[in-house]
Amino acid sequence: MITELGHFALLLALGVALIQTVVPLVGAARGWHSWMAVAEPAATVQFVLIAASFGALTWAFVTSDFSLAVVTANSHSMKPMIYKITGTWGNHEGSMLLWVLIVALFGAMAAWFGGQLPASLRARVLSVQAAIGVAFLLFILLTSNPFARLAVPPFDGQDLNPLLQDPGLAFHPPFLYLGYVGLSMAFSFAVAALIEGRVDAAWGRWVRPWTLAAWVFLTIGIALGSWWAYYELGWGGFWFWDPVENASFMPWLLAAALLHSAIVVEKREALKSWTILLAILAFGFSLIGTFIVRSGLLTSVHAFANDPDRGVFILAIMAFFMGGALVLFALRAGAMEAKGVFGVVSRESALVVNNLLLAVSCFVVFVGTMWPLVAEMFFDRKLTVGPPFFDAAFTPFMVALGLVLPIGSALPWKRGGIGRSTTPLKLAFALAVAIGGLVWAVQTGNSLIGPIGMFLAAWLLMGTAIDLAQRTGRGALRERLGRLARLPRADWGKAVAHAGLGITMLGIAGLTAYTVEDIRVAQVDEPFTVGDYDMTLREVNDIEGPNYVATRAIIDVARDGEFIATLAPERRFYPVAQMPTTEAAIHQNLARDLYLVIGDPQVGGGWAVRTYIKAMTNWIWIGCALMALGGTLSLTDRRFRVAAGARKAKAVPAE
Structure with missing residues (x-):
C-alpha cells in the first residue's frame, strides 16, 4: 500500500511540476501577478510529493519489500540496517529519485527564501527549475520506475554491491547530488535573466549563494568519494582520473569559475556574458556527468547503469536544456552589455585569468575523458587515456x-x-x-x-x-x-x-x-622491513561478518624497536553478491599513512602483502574540509542572507 502511494505521489508531482512550469511563465510574460503567485505553493507541493515518494521507497528498502524489482536487485534481508537505508540511493532508480527530490528541494527553497526577488524573476526561476523536474520525472516514470513490481517476488534479494556497503559511499552520493543538482539553480537564474533581459549587480548577488552552496556540497561529495577510493579499493590511491570521477570534477571547476565571475558582476557589473555562459555550462556538465554514469557509454567502477536507451533519453534532456539556453544566450547578447570598465592590471583581470585557467582545465579533463569514445567512433581505434595524460596536461x-x-x-x-x-x-x-x-x-x-x-x-x-x-x-x-x-x-x-x-x-x-611501495610474500612470524618500519605477520584467520566472510591478517608494526600499532587488513567475500572486496588497514597521522593490504596465500607458504608508506596523505582531505568550511563561512555572511541592493531600480528590459 505504501509503495503504491509513493508511485501515485510521483505521478501527482509530475502534474504539479507541469503546472509550475507553464502557469508562472505565462504570468510573468503577461504581467499577471495571480498566475506568477502559483509558482511558490506549487514548488512546495511538488517537493512534499516527491519527498513522500522517496520516503515510500526508503520504507520498502527498510522492510525488505522484495515485491519491488529495485529492492530485490539491491538489497538483502541480512544486510545491516544502515545499508538498507543507503541502498535506497545505491542504485540507478533510487538515485534518480534522489536526484529529482533535490531539484524540487532547491526549487522549494527558492520559493521560501526568495522573497526579496522581483516577482517576475522569481516566477521565471521557479518555472525553469520545474521544467528540469518535469524532464527527470518523465525519465524516471518512463525508463527507471523505482516502484516497478515483480510478478513473483523472490524469498530474498540479490544484495547491494559490496563496494557500496561502506560509510564513505553511504553519504557520498547525497552530497554529490546536492552539488550536481544545486547548479540547476544557477542555470535557472541564468535562463530566467536571459528571458527577462536583465543581468545586473543584484542578479549577481542572488546567484552567488546558490552557486556557493552547490560548490560546497560538490567539494564534500568529491572528497568523500576520494577518501572512499583510498581506503576501500585497496590500490592506495585517492584519484584515478576515472570517467565518473571526472564527471563530478568538471562541474566543480566550472562552479569555482562561476563563483569568481559572479563576484565581478556583483561588484563591477562586468563579465555578464561570461557569467551567464558559465552558469549554463556548469549545469550542462552536471548533465554530462549524469549521462556518463548512466548511459554505459564509458566504463567505470562507479557507473550506476549500463542502458543505451536511458542514455539517449538523458542526451535528449541535455540537448533540450543546453541547446535552448545557448540559443537564448545568443539572442540576448545585447542585454548583457558590461557597465564597469577595468584596466589590464586589476582584480577584475586577475579573476578573468583565474576563470580562464579553471575553464581550460575543465576542457582538458573533458577531452581526456571523452577521447577514447571519439577515437573508437571516428577512427575505429580503442584507446585508453589514463593518469599520465591528465597529470601532464592538467x-x-x-x-x-x-x-x-x-x-x-x-x-x-x-x-x-x-x-x-x-x-x-x-x-x-x-x-x-x-x-x-x-x-x-x-x-x-x-x-x-x-x-x-x-x-x-x-x-x-x-x-x-x-x-x-x-x-x-x-x-x-x-x-x-x-x-x-x-x-x-x-x-x-x-x-x-x-x-x-x-x-x-x-x-x-x-x-x-x-x-614508498613494497610488495612481497610475508611468512608468519618472520619480520620484514619497509622504509623505516619493521613489520611482522603474526597470524591469518578466517572470520565471519554479518553478511560476509573474511580472511584477516594480524600485522605488528614497529620503528627503531618501538612498537607502533597492530594492523588487521582483510579480504572479504560476500556470498550473496558473489563478490570479493579489499579492506586495507591504515595507521594514520599527519606526517604519513601506513597502508597494508593482505593478498592471496602463496603456493610455497606465506601470504602476499602490499605495504605503502604514504606521506602527508591526510592533508588532502584536511584541505578539502577547509575549502568546504570556507564556502560555508561565506554562505553565513549577512550580505548573502539579506539581499542588500535587491530593490534597486529596475533596468529597462531588452526588446
Missing part, C-alpha cells in the same frame, strides 16, 4: 592557478599597479621559493612534484595570511586584531578556502612524490 594549469590567486587577491578593483600592489607579497614569495628549494635540496632522485607542491602550498598560505593582514590597515596590534575579528565572513571564507586549496596541493604533492 597539472600546469593548477600550478598557474596557485601562482595567480595571491596576486589577484592583492590587486585593487578597476585598476592598480602590479609593483605597488604586490610589494607585501615579495617576502611571502621569497619564503615559498626557499621552502621549495629546501625540499629540492634534501630529496634525492625524486620528481619535481614535491618541491613545486611545497612552494605552491607555502605561497598560497602566506599570501592568504598577508591578504588578511592588509585588510586590518595600520595601527596598534590590538586594534588590528579587533578589525581582523570584525571582517565580513565572506572575507574569512575566501581566506579559509584559498588556504584549503594550498593544503590540498601540499597533500597531493607529498603523496605523489614521497610514497
Whole structure:
C-alpha cells in the first residue's frame, strides 16, 4: 500500500511540476501577478510529493519489500540496517529519485527564501527549475520506475554491491547530488535573466549563494568519494582520473569559475556574458556527468547503469536544456552589455585569468575523458587515456592557478599597479621559493612534484595570511586584531578556502612524490622491513561478518624497536553478491599513512602483502574540509542572507 502511494505521489508531482512550469511563465510574460503567485505553493507541493515518494521507497528498502524489482536487485534481508537505508540511493532508480527530490528541494527553497526577488524573476526561476523536474520525472516514470513490481517476488534479494556497503559511499552520493543538482539553480537564474533581459549587480548577488552552496556540497561529495577510493579499493590511491570521477570534477571547476565571475558582476557589473555562459555550462556538465554514469557509454567502477536507451533519453534532456539556453544566450547578447570598465592590471583581470585557467582545465579533463569514445567512433581505434595524460596536461594549469590567486587577491578593483600592489607579497614569495628549494635540496632522485607542491602550498598560505593582514590597515596590534575579528565572513571564507586549496596541493604533492611501495610474500612470524618500519605477520584467520566472510591478517608494526600499532587488513567475500572486496588497514597521522593490504596465500607458504608508506596523505582531505568550511563561512555572511541592493531600480528590459 505504501509503495503504491509513493508511485501515485510521483505521478501527482509530475502534474504539479507541469503546472509550475507553464502557469508562472505565462504570468510573468503577461504581467499577471495571480498566475506568477502559483509558482511558490506549487514548488512546495511538488517537493512534499516527491519527498513522500522517496520516503515510500526508503520504507520498502527498510522492510525488505522484495515485491519491488529495485529492492530485490539491491538489497538483502541480512544486510545491516544502515545499508538498507543507503541502498535506497545505491542504485540507478533510487538515485534518480534522489536526484529529482533535490531539484524540487532547491526549487522549494527558492520559493521560501526568495522573497526579496522581483516577482517576475522569481516566477521565471521557479518555472525553469520545474521544467528540469518535469524532464527527470518523465525519465524516471518512463525508463527507471523505482516502484516497478515483480510478478513473483523472490524469498530474498540479490544484495547491494559490496563496494557500496561502506560509510564513505553511504553519504557520498547525497552530497554529490546536492552539488550536481544545486547548479540547476544557477542555470535557472541564468535562463530566467536571459528571458527577462536583465543581468545586473543584484542578479549577481542572488546567484552567488546558490552557486556557493552547490560548490560546497560538490567539494564534500568529491572528497568523500576520494577518501572512499583510498581506503576501500585497496590500490592506495585517492584519484584515478576515472570517467565518473571526472564527471563530478568538471562541474566543480566550472562552479569555482562561476563563483569568481559572479563576484565581478556583483561588484563591477562586468563579465555578464561570461557569467551567464558559465552558469549554463556548469549545469550542462552536471548533465554530462549524469549521462556518463548512466548511459554505459564509458566504463567505470562507479557507473550506476549500463542502458543505451536511458542514455539517449538523458542526451535528449541535455540537448533540450543546453541547446535552448545557448540559443537564448545568443539572442540576448545585447542585454548583457558590461557597465564597469577595468584596466589590464586589476582584480577584475586577475579573476578573468583565474576563470580562464579553471575553464581550460575543465576542457582538458573533458577531452581526456571523452577521447577514447571519439577515437573508437571516428577512427575505429580503442584507446585508453589514463593518469599520465591528465597529470601532464592538467597539472600546469593548477600550478598557474596557485601562482595567480595571491596576486589577484592583492590587486585593487578597476585598476592598480602590479609593483605597488604586490610589494607585501615579495617576502611571502621569497619564503615559498626557499621552502621549495629546501625540499629540492634534501630529496634525492625524486620528481619535481614535491618541491613545486611545497612552494605552491607555502605561497598560497602566506599570501592568504598577508591578504588578511592588509585588510586590518595600520595601527596598534590590538586594534588590528579587533578589525581582523570584525571582517565580513565572506572575507574569512575566501581566506579559509584559498588556504584549503594550498593544503590540498601540499597533500597531493607529498603523496605523489614521497610514497614508498613494497610488495612481497610475508611468512608468519618472520619480520620484514619497509622504509623505516619493521613489520611482522603474526597470524591469518578466517572470520565471519554479518553478511560476509573474511580472511584477516594480524600485522605488528614497529620503528627503531618501538612498537607502533597492530594492523588487521582483510579480504572479504560476500556470498550473496558473489563478490570479493579489499579492506586495507591504515595507521594514520599527519606526517604519513601506513597502508597494508593482505593478498592471496602463496603456493610455497606465506601470504602476499602490499605495504605503502604514504606521506602527508591526510592533508588532502584536511584541505578539502577547509575549502568546504570556507564556502560555508561565506554562505553565513549577512550580505548573502539579506539581499542588500535587491530593490534597486529596475533596468529597462531588452526588446
